[in-house]
Amino acid sequence: MSLAPDRVIRGLLFDRDDTLVVDVPYNADPHLVVPVPGARRAVERARAAGLLLGVVTNQSAIAKGLATRAEVDATNDRVDELVGPFDVWCVCPHDAADDCACRKPRPGMVLDAAERLGVPPEALVVIGDIGADVLAARAAGAQGVLVPTPRTRAEEVDAADTVARTLAEAVDLVIAAAEPSLVERDRT
Template identity: 55%
Template sequence: MLTAYASRPWLLTPDERRVPLRPRTRRTGPQAVLFDRDGTLIQDLPHDSDPDRVRLMPHAKAAVGELRARGIPVGVVTNQPGLARGVLTRGTVEDVRRRVEELLGPFDVWAVCPHEPEDGCGCRKPAPGLVHAACALLGADPRATVVLGDIGADIQAARSAGGTGVLIPTPVTRPEETAAADRTAPDLLTAVRGLLNLPGGTT
């Protein structure tokens, strides 16, 4: 039951905006790119509440920088069931967010699902709620948005929202998830260069 948290996700932005951003002028590429957090942008440490333990995944800084250089909005979509379980607090999630942004710069939106799987919310990946919520704030069409993630739930969330998912496998990615993905890449930078039709990308 959704008792501790409302059924909708948290939307966090650098200045806590609650209104859509104006679309930016882009030379090429998708309208927005949304990153999974754990295992995609940063190393996956279950229920991580310590910003001092945050470590970037390979090429994360370069990948995000390529998108920003082309005016493409970037966001994070992350399931954090530790909030519902009492392992995390909003403050600890914010502390980790601030550390990630110290390392990578500010993201245009963070969409956070604070629910457990059994809560039956519409935002927890593989449901599309986080993608829809982030796109609504960014003023982006979900069908022209890409989600980058390391597990099948990330890719299914993109598909359910009508968008595109790119899987970046890690040791925790199951073989069947890789086999089911329409697009894969060995790392974030290769994935982003593929989206932008740059040399060294995977399409």
């Protein structure tokens, strides 16, 4: 599977847990942040290719009272240090029952990231490890790439338009699809 060839790709959004860093449920401790193997290199390659970079992450620990926003922000800062830097961070602090517009699979964070990056959502690709990540991309008009982990359900893999075996492979797909548009952008 590959990305749509008719899109101008300008940016790449990553899910945080189990995509960029090893998932620690409801993590509010920056000292527990461990990058997924190859994550820093994949992000560096995307940045070197000229892509705008961001993170879109559900953090219901805030709504559940298991972490403060400041603790989640400190944890995200540590991710930024170890894997980034990223141009934009979008965090949904809500729980699934809150019925917000930002929690993936809803498109709110992808749309917010697009606005903050100054590009249309159609110019973005979202890489994540579960169906909610690619559904949020699709709902916003962006493209999604699923990188399954052992916790990814088979039906999520089957429903994804594009699936990559690793984060590096997913970034390769995005860079390959983006290169013509990045070259064109540099000319303007």
